[in-house]
Amino acid sequence: MTNNNDEKDSLLQDVGLLLFISLFSATAVLMALSGSILLNVIYLFCTILLLMITYFFDILPSLIANIVFIGIQAVIMIYQYVSQTARIPWKLSFWMIMPILLSLTLYMMTKNLVAIQKSNGELRTALIERGAFDEQTNLRTTVAYIEDIAVFAETNRRFDIPVTTAIIKIRYFNDLKRMMSQNQMQLLLKLTTDSIKEKTRTNDITYLLNNEDPTWAILSYTDAKGAGIATSRIKDGFEKNVKANDSLSTMAISMIVGIASWDSSTMKTPYDLMNAGIHETQYDV
Incomplete structure (x- = not known):
């Protein structure tokens, strides 16, 4: 049963990694097509910050931060529309979706990696507790x-x-x-x-x-x-x-x-x- 779970976790980790790379590649293409360098750079750094929140603080704080980020973008668009200082930058609307998708795939990847590490740790601890394996030298006891x-x-x-x-x-x-x-x-x-x-x-x-x-x-x-x-x-x-x-x-x-x-x-x-x-x-x- 443990082996099956490890295989499943490993497969999900690989799927998460492939999705993460694909989404980042798509983001890079959309950034090039949208043309607004300053906003793209700002949104990119915000996305990296969201990914760090996902990695270090789990998915719930990440989702909250992503919702706040979407709200900020919506406020900027509404302000530009009401004040008519500039056209609504529809080409940048992908930034409302991509950060949350990247966060979810990163969570998927790291969650299953942690599950594999935990499983390995439990196996190692079980061997040590049974006294059949020395942790320091990797020799039988x-x-x-x-x-x-x-x-x-x-x-x-x-x-x-x-x-x-x-x-x-x-x-x-x-x-x-x-x-x-x-x-x-x-x-x-x-x-x-x-x-x-x-x-x-x-x-x-x-x-x-x-x-x-x-x-x-x-x-x-x-x-x-x-x-x-x-x-x-x-x-x-x-x-x-x-x-x-x-x-x-x-x-x-x-x-x-x-x-x-x-x-x-x-x-x-x-x-x-x-x-x-x-x-x-x-x-x-």
Whole structure:
């Protein structure tokens, strides 16, 4: 149902955009044909003001402003007719219609754009609230990690394919945290995430298990030896990226890695694999 609504909103947004462009093109042609440069320029700026009201204050204030604008034009025409100072500029009468049509099409376009953005925001919020998606790094979190281990373990049982996890942390993070600014902390989190993504295979899945004591995990169909080779590449890439960063290069920042493979004879739950990987980080010296 949500997908259908998104498609409808997207279609209406496109229709609104096409109508808006068409009406503006027609306005430009009518301005050229009417010949009154001064009034055309004044009315054009008034129209732009009406469009800004539509965009920032919604359709009701816009309609009220458009009615006032039409009334002002009518007063000008009546005054010219009564005083006989000039002919009624009938060629400019399109300005009574075009601004309100432009406002309606702009509202149609922006309303559906806002609806799409709201739908995307609600989906993103739902994922975050469920704990399956980290907003800052765009990585899966512990909830998704535990669920995926169950799937990987079943594959291991049925097809005897090795399943291994690598747990990655920052060495002496608590000490570093006291010396780093908030911006440096955010930078380190992003740099580590990017370094891991750069060196992992497309079929390896990366997770962020902990934000407070940054802990990443990689889940892959490989044995401990293959995971060791992969994490060595990640360590090398991370070290190069840290040295190349002016804000972090002066600090002694390094990774620690723990590797554990799924063993159906000793491991009964997904947490067993995760805890085994975390335990192995203690021995990475």
